[in-house]
Amino acid sequence: NDSLLLENNYNNNITSFSYKPDSILLAPTDTLVLRNQTLPVSILSTVYDPASVNWLQGSGYSLSCTNCTTTQVTVSGNSILKVEMGSQYGCTISGIARIAVIPPDMVIDIMDTRCYTNGQTIVSFQLCMNNGYDSILRGIPVSFYDGNPSAGRATLLGNSFRTTVATAGNCDTFSAVIRTPANGNIYAVVNDKGGSIFPVIVYAETDFSNNVDTAKSKIFTATVIPADTTIYRTANIQLLADVEGGILSSFTWNPAQYLSCTNCLTPVAKPPYTQEFIFTAKNEYGCTAEASAIVRTFTDGKVHIPNAFTPNGDAKNDIFYILGSREISMVKDFSIYNRY
Numbered sequence: 489n490d491s492l493l494l495e496n497n498y499n500n501n502i503t504s505f506s507y508k509p510d511s512i513l514l515a516p517t518d519t520l521v522l523r524n525q526t527l528p529v530s531i532l533s534t535v536y537d538p539a540s541v542n543w544l545q546g547s548g549y550s551l552s553c554t555n556c557t558t559t560q561v562t563v564s565g566n567s568i569l570k571v572e573m574g575s576q577y578g579c580t581i582s583g584i585a586r587i588a589v590i591p592p593d594m595v596i597d598i599m600d601t602r603c604y605t606n607g608q609t610i611v612s613f614q615l616c617m618n619n620g621y622d623s624i625l626r627g628i629p630v631s632f633y634d635g636n637p638s639a640g641r642a643t644l645l646g647n648s649f650r651t652t653v654a655t656a657g658n659c660d661t662f663s664a665v666i667r668t669p670a671n672g673n674i675y676a677v678v679n680d681k682g683g684s685i686f687p688v689i690v691y692a693e694t695d696f697s698n699n700v701d702t703a704k705s706k707i708f709t710a711t712v713i714p715a716d717t718t719i720y721r722t723a724n725i726q727l728l729a730d731v732e733g734g735i736l737s738s739f740t741w742n743p744a745q746y747l748s749c750t751n752c753l754t755p756v757a758k759p760p761y762t763q764e765f766i767f768t769a770k771n772e773y774g775c776t777a778e779a780s781a782i783v784r785t786f787t788d789g790k791v792h793i794p795n796a797f798t799p800n801g802d803a804k805n806d807i808f809y810i811l812g813s814r815e816i817s818m819v820k821d822f823s824i825y826n827r828y
Contacts, residue, residue: 512583522620540574603708603775633668734771
């Protein structure tokens with residue numbers, strides 16, 4: 489407006505141009521790989537000064553070289569790879585390549601179940617990441633149900649388990665204590681934090697169809713053989729105790745009287761009359777189980793009645809009892825009189 493030169497049209501005195509900086513073309517520019525996969529990334533643009541090439545280090549990948557036209561990139565996470573070099577005019581230009589990592593494919597495998605308390609079950613399971621992952625991620629949830637949650641007929645068996653730290657290796661083993669299901673069915677679901685909507689996913693995956701494994705909750709049980717037997721009153725019989733569904737940590741026999749040992753699993757019983765022996769066992773966690781053995785006795789003749797007893801508490805002849813033969817099934821009448 490303050491020009492001294494006159495013009496017949498001032499409307500065309502301005503022009504504009506959208507400046508687009510030079511950039512480096514890379515191959516590939518956008519790709520998807522397995523975790524820890526190594527791939528070559530090359531410069532496709534003209535390289536005027538090879539000495540100016542500089543691949544920039546960053547998180548999620550490592551480089552085989554930083555001053556080459558083609559570098560080998562090992563990818564551990566989603567990354568943006570950057571490179572810089574000088575143009576023909578000496579300007580610094582840059583290029584990027586986006587590399588995404590394929591999500592894991594989590595798989596769960598129930599390895600064992602044990603009675604933890606009389607109402608709780610400890611579940612041992614293995615988690616695997618697959619798709620090239622060399623560590624178990626932190627915060628992976630595992631939920632436990634008493635039925636198929638995808639069918640909508642399941643109840644959560646307590647709070648969901650979560651991995652607390654990242655651990656090395658594609659697979660690792662864990663354990664969780666859950667409520668023992670009444671129906672005995674355990675459905676373990678990885679990458680599900682539990683809730684009214686199934687599944688409640690935390691991490692992206694390539695396949696959700698293999699996220700479930702099932703098992704039966706093991707009950708800690710005890711047995712005594714023989715459970716019911718009959719012997720002659722002066723004879724003896726060996727009892728054999730055993731447990732299933734856990735590791736035996738401690739046990740007791742009650743009553744201890746008339747047993748050859750109470751700290752063994754194979755005591756010899758020699759009761760003077762019919763006696764029930766109760767075996768109480770405890771597993772490695774604290775579950776208890778009980779079993780009993782009834783040893784019935786018989787005597788010569790149909791009925792044997794002692795003519796005296798001494799109830800003085802010395803454990804000898806303290807109890808007055810009648811012995812019958814195998815033929816006796818029931819006492820219909822039994823009366824005691826004094827000497828008068």
